[in-house]
Amino acid sequence: MVFLNKEASQTKRVAVVASKKIGNAVLRNKAKRRMREVMRLSKEYIKAGTSIVLVARKPVITADFKLLIETFQNILEKFYQYEENKQNS
Numbered sequence: 001m002v003f004l005n006k007e008a009s010q011t012k013r014v015a016v017v018a019s020k021k022i023g024n025a026v027l028r029n030k031a032k033r034r035m036r037e038v039m040r041l042s043k044e045y046i047k048a049g050t051s052i053v054l055v056a057r058k059p060v061i062t063a064d065f066k067l068l069i070e071t072f073q074n075i076l077e078k079f080y081q082y083e084e085n086k087q088n089s
Contacts (some may be wrong), residue, residue: 002072003053004079010048014039018056031056034065038072045076 016035018028035054039046046052060068 001055001057002075003055004075005051006079006083007049007051012043012046012048013051014046015053016056017053022056022058022061027061028056031060034060034068037065038068041069042073042076045073047080 016032016039018031020028022028022031035056039052039054
């Protein structure tokens with residue numbers, strides 16, 4: 001699950017959350033590591049002033065890593081297109 005917000009500041013903020021619903025500490029940490037790596041590999045897609053909260057779900061642990069990256073980048077692109085359309089309206 002991804003929460004995005006566009007702000008006036010020029011900083012990029014990211015939070016990664018994994019609740020106990022994911023499993024034990026080992027599984028939660030694995031989910032957070034995978035999501036942090038997705039963020040690291042996608043940092044050129046993240047524009048200044050964007051706040052992102054990633055909430056881990058169980059499929060993050062077993063999902064194909066390339067699929068995670070592609071999905072996250074697609075979500076970012078759609079979010080920025082929505083923001084542009086909202087400003088132009």
